[in-house]
Amino acid sequence: MRDVFAKIQASTTRADAMKRDRTYPYGTVLAERRGPVAVVGGREVIMASSNDYLGLSVDPRVVEGAARAARRYGASCTGAPIMNGTTGIHRELEERLAVFLGREAAVLAPSGFQANLALATLLGRGDTVFADRANHASLVDAARLGFGGHRRYRHADLGHLRRLLEATDPDCGRLIVTDGLFSMEGDVADLPALKRLAGEQGARLVVDCAHDMGLLGPNGRGTPEVQGVAPDLVTATFSKCFGSVGGVLAGDREVVDFLRHHARSLVFSAALPPPSVGAALAALEIIESEPELRERVLGLSARLREGLRAEGFETAGDAPIVPVFVRDDERCRAMWRALLDEGVLVNAVSSPGVPVGGELVRVAVTARHTGEQVDAIVAAFVRARAQMPWRAAMPSSSESSPKVNSQDGSSLRAAPSAQARMEG
Structure with a gap:
C-alpha cells in the first residue's frame, strides 16, 4: 500500500x-x-534579497499608517469582506487604487497570491487560459483551480502563443495571463503585442503587476503605463513597492463586482487586516507624491x-x-x-x-x-x-x-x- x-x-x-x-x-x-x-x-x-523596492516597509509614515488603522479598527476584521470584513479604509483604498490605476473599480484581497487565485472564477468549462511559462506560481494555481483548460506558452514567445490560440476551439472563452515584470529575471512582457493578439483571437488579457505597480512608469502604474496598454484586468500585491501585505484586482466595475461576489479566495477568506490597509494607503500617497x-x-x-x-x-x-x-x-x-x-x-x-x-x-x-x-x-x-x-x-x-x-x-x-x- x-x-x-x-x-x-x-x-x-x-x-x-x-x-x-x-x-x-x-x-x-x-x-x-x-x-x-x-x-x-x-x-x-x-x-540584497528584499522586494521592498521603494523601502517603504520601514518608512515612518507607512508604519504610522498601520498603527493608526490598528488603533481605530483593531488588528483584524475577523470576517470575510462580503460579510463583516469591510471597513471605511478598505473601501477608501479600493477607490484610491481604482483611480491610481485608471480603472473603474478595484477589490482588495488578503494577499497577492489570493488576488491571482480569484482569476479561477473566470475559468468555466469550455474556457481556456493561456499563460506564460515564467508566470508566478499563483497564476499557475489559478489556472489549475479553474474548470477551464490550461495551455502554457514558452516565455515571451508570442509565436508559440499564437499557434496555441489558433489550435483552440474558436467557440471557447480565452484568457491570456502574464506577469508584467517577471520576478526572477527582471524582464517585462510585451503588452502591446499581447493586446493585439488578444484582440485578433477574441481573448481577454490579464496582467499581474505585482513587481511593477508603484515602480515603473511616470506615475508608478506599472508596465501597462510604460507600454501604453490597458489590460482587461490588472492584479497586484502590496508586499513589494507598497511595503505592506495584501492584493488587488482592478478593471471594469462589472468584472470587479463579479469577483467580489464569486471569487472563493475573496469570499471565503478573512478580510485584509486594517493595519495592512492603513500601511498600503500611506504608501500609495508616497508613491503618488515622491517619484x-x-x-x-x-x-x-x-x-x-x-x-x-x-x-x-x-x-x-x-x-x-x-x-x-x-x-x-x-x-x-x-x-x-x-x-x-x-x-x-x-x-x-x-x-x-x-x-x-x-x-x-x-x-x-x-x-x-x-x-x-x-x-x-x-x-x-x-x-x-x-x-x-x-x-x-x-x-x-x-x-x-x-x-x-x-x-x-x-x-x-x-x-x-x-x-x-x-x-x-
Whole structure:
C-alpha cells in the first residue's frame, strides 16, 4: 500500500544535507532589519534579497499608517469582506487604487497570491487560459483551480502563443495571463503585442503587476503605463513597492463586482487586516507624491547590473531585480553561502522557481541602499567567486540587455530572456 507521506523522506534527506554543508538557503532568520541592513547570525549584512523596492516597509509614515488603522479598527476584521470584513479604509483604498490605476473599480484581497487565485472564477468549462511559462506560481494555481483548460506558452514567445490560440476551439472563452515584470529575471512582457493578439483571437488579457505597480512608469502604474496598454484586468500585491501585505484586482466595475461576489479566495477568506490597509494607503500617497524614489532605485539597479557585467557576471533585465546566472543548483547554493559569508544576503533560486539549468542568484536593490552598498555587493560577488573551485566555469556576460536610460523606467521593453533561450 502506498503511503502518501513517502515522498517526504527524499525532501528531508536533501534539506538535511544542505544544512550539514551550510548551503541551505531557505528561511534565513533575520534577528533585526534596519532598512537595507539586516542582522543574521549575530552580524550585520547588506540586505540584497528584499522586494521592498521603494523601502517603504520601514518608512515612518507607512508604519504610522498601520498603527493608526490598528488603533481605530483593531488588528483584524475577523470576517470575510462580503460579510463583516469591510471597513471605511478598505473601501477608501479600493477607490484610491481604482483611480491610481485608471480603472473603474478595484477589490482588495488578503494577499497577492489570493488576488491571482480569484482569476479561477473566470475559468468555466469550455474556457481556456493561456499563460506564460515564467508566470508566478499563483497564476499557475489559478489556472489549475479553474474548470477551464490550461495551455502554457514558452516565455515571451508570442509565436508559440499564437499557434496555441489558433489550435483552440474558436467557440471557447480565452484568457491570456502574464506577469508584467517577471520576478526572477527582471524582464517585462510585451503588452502591446499581447493586446493585439488578444484582440485578433477574441481573448481577454490579464496582467499581474505585482513587481511593477508603484515602480515603473511616470506615475508608478506599472508596465501597462510604460507600454501604453490597458489590460482587461490588472492584479497586484502590496508586499513589494507598497511595503505592506495584501492584493488587488482592478478593471471594469462589472468584472470587479463579479469577483467580489464569486471569487472563493475573496469570499471565503478573512478580510485584509486594517493595519495592512492603513500601511498600503500611506504608501500609495508616497508613491503618488515622491517619484524620486522610483528614479533612485532604478539608478541604483543600473549601477549594480553594470558593475556585475564589468566583472564578467552574466545578468539580465533592467529593473531592481538583478539575476546573476549560475545555471547549476549546487553552485547556486554555494554562491549564496559565500556571499552571506562576505556580508551580503541574496536569494538562491533553483527549480521550481526557475527551470533546471536556469539557476540564479537573485539580487534586489531598494531606494534605501546607498551607492557604496551597491558597489560593496559587486565586490562581494567577486570575492565569493574567487572562493569557488569551479569559478572558471561560471557563466560570463556575453551580451548586453537594454539599459534604463530614463529615470522613470520608460525605456523598459520586452526582450528574450535566458529562460526563453533555453525553452526555445
